[in-house]
Amino acid sequence: MTETDPPRAGAHESDRHPFETGLDRNPANYVPLTPVSLLARAAASVGGRVAIIDGARRLTYADLYTRCRRLASGLARRGIGRLDTVAILAPNVAEMIEAHFAVPMLGAVLNPLNTRLDPATIAFSLDHGGARVLIVEAEYGALAARALADRAGPILVVEIGTSGIAGAVPYETLLAEGDPAYAWPGPADEWQSLCLLYTSGTTGDPKGAVYSHRGAYLQALGNAVTFGFTAESAYLWTLPMFHCSGWSYPWASVAACATQICLRKVEPAAIFALIAEHGVTHLCGAPIVLSMIAHAPASDRVPFRQRVRCAVGGAAPSSTIIRTMEDLGFQVTHLYGATESYGPATVCLEQPDWADLPDDDRYARMARQGVALATLEAAIVADPDTDQPVLQDGLTVGEICLRGNTVMKGYLGNPDATARALAGGWYRTGDLAVWHPDGSVEIKDRAKDIIISGGENISSLEVEEVLMRHPAVMLAAVVARPDATWGESPCAFLEMKPGATAPTDRELIDFCRERMARFKVPKTVVFGPLPKTSTGKIQKFVLREQARAL
Template identity: 75%
Template sequence: MTGPGAIPARAHPFEDGLGRGPANHVALTPASFLARAAAALGENVAVIDGERRLTYAALHARCRRLASALAARGIERLDTVAILAGNTPEMIEAHFAVPMRGAVLNPLNTRLDPATIAFSLDHGEAKALIVDADCAALAGQALARLGRDLLVVAAGGAALPGAVAYEDLLAEGDPDHVPAGPADEWQSLCLLYTSGTTGDPKGAVYSHRGAYLQALGNALAFGLTPDSVYLWTLPMFHCNGWSYPWAIVAAGGTQVCLRKVEPAAIFRLIAAHGVTHLCGAPIVLSMIANAPPEERTPFAHTVRCATGGAAPPSTVLRSMEELGFRVTHLYGATESYGPATMCLAQPDWTELPAEQRYARMARQGAGLATLEAVRVADPASLEPVPQDGVTVGEICLRGNTVMKGYLKNPAATEAALGDGWYRSGDLAVWHADGAVEIKDRAKDIIISGGENISSLEVEEVLTQHPAVMLAAVVAKPDPTWGESPCAFLELKPGAAATAPEILDFCRARLARFKVPRTVLFGPLPKTSTGKIQKFVLRERARGDDPTSA
């Protein structure tokens, strides 16, 4: 009944008088993990940086000081605070202090050129920039291009005109500062610029809610506990270090800083600190697996190692196991806060022959517990493909751990999210157990004489050759077949191989049409996060006149 004099509808008993309030509803934010860790584990070591140690109590106080000082310096809610630094304690502190202020953290890629850094600072409207000493020259050049003033904070003794020293800024802050937290957990938390191959970078925006859930998903999937010791072999500027700065603190573990990824340092720190976990791109695993004996410090325990990107070659997986590492394959993107899926080993895998087991381990797996859904879908209809391990489709993701969108780029946001799923552009098959297995990026599939060739399949065979350390296969224009596979190979130190030898090796293991028609040797171009820059190799394959085998 409606209208004048109508009797109000009765509320449902499960809703009447059961509303939200401060006692039962608090906006989720990853900054809350630090307060809990400091209260429960205050004297535990939170951060190791060389000879320096920070307890959780000290880390919490420093982050509160920084949040307070930023506020006093005029940084308001949703102002952007950029940071240009490697894997340092200051980078960890920024991951908590900036959200405590309600500002937006913008970690910048330390290996980009000054023009791109300046673009990011301008596009993200940064009001402050924290700079580590190792990045001072790069920051100076970028700021000169930017052409406007902002608060510059010099960490680690960085020398920059007009900058305030990081420790001096902390001294201005209140160690008892009580952060208010976000009013809404959908509030923007971080801005991450993607390393696109063409055009300007896109700025993926994260929320407090998404980062909170992603951190818990990581901690659960990777088995983190207060006894965990995590070594930073992954750049923290890359997808917020796959959200592990928050995940380690959520678990109450210890973070070990490493500014430069070198095998000798990795082995030494593992042995010295009892490192239990680390992450890295496949190139990092390759560096570890191929480290010469004199760079390997022995350790007696097993280290869990997570890797993303293209599946590591079986030869690398075998070597890592022999050295004491247990490798887990992940899949994700900047747009998904880092890892979205994880390869879940099944009990019966231990009974499989080694090569079959490594093939299973190289799958990208099932969604993390905090991801709502993952599917392999027909790119045109977005209907799921059969879970037959054969039909190829596009990986699509949905859930709270997918970005809010791209900053100031509604067209790109619509293209990525407008269909109700995040469209990754990665092509994969779907197995009966729910595991996805990447076959290639859509742009990396080679179509030769009407046949689709997976560059990943050819690369896996090439890296089985005893002389090959890294392999990348791209399409080369072919007057007869349209395209043909072109292989770029980086050999192991001291190793030698010829193109005919490589081709004979491939012919014994691949269908004839999949065998590369061109083989080139030399260092492979890589991104700042260790991914091979296939767009550079595609340009070489199109424009150069290499010796064809």
Template identity: 80%
Template sequence: MPDTPIPLSAGATHRFEAGLERRAANYVPLTPVSLLARAAAAFGARIAVIDGERRLTYTALYERCRRLASALAARGVGRLDTVAILASNIPEMVEAHFAIPMLGAVLNPLNTRLDPATIAFSLRHGGARILIVEDAHAGLAAKALAEMDSPPLVIAIGEGGIDGTLAYEDLIAAGDPAHPWAPPEDEWQSLCLLYTSGTTGDPKGAVYSHRGAYLQALGNAVTFGLSGESVYLWTLPMFHCSGWSYPWACVAAGATQVCLRKVEPAEIFRLIAEHGVTHLCGAPIVLSMIAHAPAHEQRDFSQIVRCAVGGAAPSSTIIRTMEERGFRVTHLYGATESYGPATACLAQPDWADLTDEERYQRMARQGVALATLDAVTVTDPETGEPVAQDGIRIGEIRLRGNTIMKGYLGNPTATEASLAGGWYATGDLGVWHTDGAVEIKDRSKDIIISGGENISSLEVEEVLMRHPAVMLAAVVARPDAIWGETPCAFLEVKPGAAVPSSDEVIAFCRERMARFKVPKTVVFGPLPKTSTGKIQKFVLREQARAL
């Protein structure tokens, strides 16, 4: 970077601005790539990534990323070109999060659980020039590419691949380990493209910046207590919000990342015990799988494992079971549009005086803003004004800060709808407590209005999850000729548990909530889930209407 002043503001004359412009010595655009360069320089011999028997030090990881950047540049990839990747939680996914931004290009992690048509849409819409594919997903990639008129160049990871593709390891071998790179001239430059898993219409592509990714990495590291002694297990898909930005956060802290291709309780327990795992993240279904793992799949371990969960709040039953098995649960809240976590439910000193049930209720709140988010608020949907912090008045949760997406690629209408008025409108309804913590009561579309009364589906689900036979619960509105609509409960029972009767479940609820909130209909069976483990309530609403 040239050592010349960069004007802070045109015509600045105040003595605290004049002659005090930004320079190469005191201003460098923020980018998460610098975190890896620093890690390699500061503790290069430390293990950065574990994948089975394979180990990568920070020195080796940095070198491989520079080799990959060099090889991609030799094939014409440059500033703001899109490079997509279709892969599991493997070291190459971590490498992609650094090598592609080194070029000023845009990383586009693709959801491996989607159908070929949606993958093809994402590649077309994002304008991918390169597609990196793990051999395990070669079949999916081939079907998606067959639907494209101008498919991207394909790079194959592993032995199996697609005819005519380049081999990933050959590119690494041929690349320059000292490939030069520099931060973007503008830290607002686009870094990453993540497609949301919408329930209707085409996915929307949320765009991240170098600045936002850097700050989110630090916010995650501070909030989750990551350090050089931390061992992070990848139970969360790295394609989901770029792994909630944890590929960058772990490197910022100098932690070790342990790869996991498939979420299986036995493998999770094995890796925790063998590698001394200290941290993991996941959707509520991951916690449920761990909590309900049969005894023969569990392993003893001496360390406390910090477990961050996003999505629906974990039930008190799940939290209790996790604590008994050596896990400490932290509830996070966010979205693809907020680089993953935006708020965290942080323990307060007065929790020590609470009963277990009261503490679990506090732990299920969405909490307060991460240090790197500017603010969170709960606003009246009609007036846009903040609601009272009384834990009662319901409004829409909104977020603001440097870790909110730039917008949706090629979709100004959706961008304006989401970011208008100075806030990101989440669409989640919640309350604001006196201690500043927010608590989701429902998605705006999931509130049940029965006989003029508003019923939180989350509140009913929390009660249902206390039933000893219930593993997962989802509550939606079912049309009713008298009440307008009433709660309909869909329940998935624990493995090996006897299925209770509907009357038994209804009686259980009547003892624990107001009668108008009690489900009038109960359905048993596996719950439909998205590719990221979220329960598909839109499917259940259709089923409820058909009952």
């Protein structure tokens, strides 16, 4: 029985166990977990340390805490309170970090919006999430104006810079209205909703994953420990903060009292320059970001002395990318997760004996999705039909399932989708994987991306890995194409490196035949730019349609 359980029928206080008597919660020994407390601690302990570098701006932890309290107070004075939604449309600027603390301070819910979406989708998110405030940075003023024209109902618009939206309140004016000593209430309960993150749905409307204060706090600690953050760390924002709340790194960086360096636009020249100027030690990104860095022209590259830890999520990086990144001074770590898991859920932990492996074998190990973060309860590979864990033999395929405090509360206003995603007490990722004897998981494909050719299962990821070893290939995506003989056959879409000459179909097929089983070799090859989502992921559903039309 816990303190919240009802007493047993007929039970008296004297019947309670000694460990349940006189040991109740009170403010001295129980405070709801919230990432906001991480900022309060940092301001109190290292207030003079630089927390944020944003161009020429420098904010210390004391500055950051004061500005967040002013923003929370200013919103409160304009009628915003507990569980009200505050949306923000902005690039990776200091104000985006401030919003990740100020809005939860108030007990309100932050809704970071994807700046790459169309006005109609943004309007849907504002309506569905019930946004009462929209904070918009000047660069996205026109986009916000079009989105607001597509929706009805009042909303307070707060502009960072000059957005051009009539009636917008300047961000700094709102801060000036606020109390720098604001006694923020925080959450009434650590299960209280903190963030609303919309997934970029490929069919139908986006789904809004809801985070809790408890989950965000624990994910911050899990990220900090996993990525080796310390107070000496300098984290470069190459990952958009609107994506899974920047994989929860706004909170993780503050948990470690690290410095966050803002970057409005991901450009290799700017990345190299900032790494060298500010001694960057950590950065994150999708595989496309690593590809941009790895293939940056020599004129964009600036030498730096430190080793930079680089976490990559999404599809596993190819061995070619890992090799190039290491040569440039980066240490690549593969993370795996989803919007529904606050970003990273598993990490590929490098083992001491990997150093003795041949490079190709070591890179293959590094590309695994790995094991659960310390703050995730469990990550397993289960048989989708029986829900039982598969053998840890590295061969049996099942679905990756996650469980723990860093799994979303559910999808806002969508109980059916929530029930499906969290069925059986696990978050069903939809990713097919094997489970290795050392406990690490390795994705073989999305369930919908497996190619079945002549009764044989072909992993599109395996074929893509081989294709990206070709010296001219920068990105590869493989999907199923209808085949009269085999049912399906692999169709490869390839994007070439800048300045590279595309090989002929025959040259590429011969290249593959030397490196994989013949039945896995693509029977069709298409050259050209690959369609990508707003977060840089390749849109395979678009390519499947193109393959069917060939």
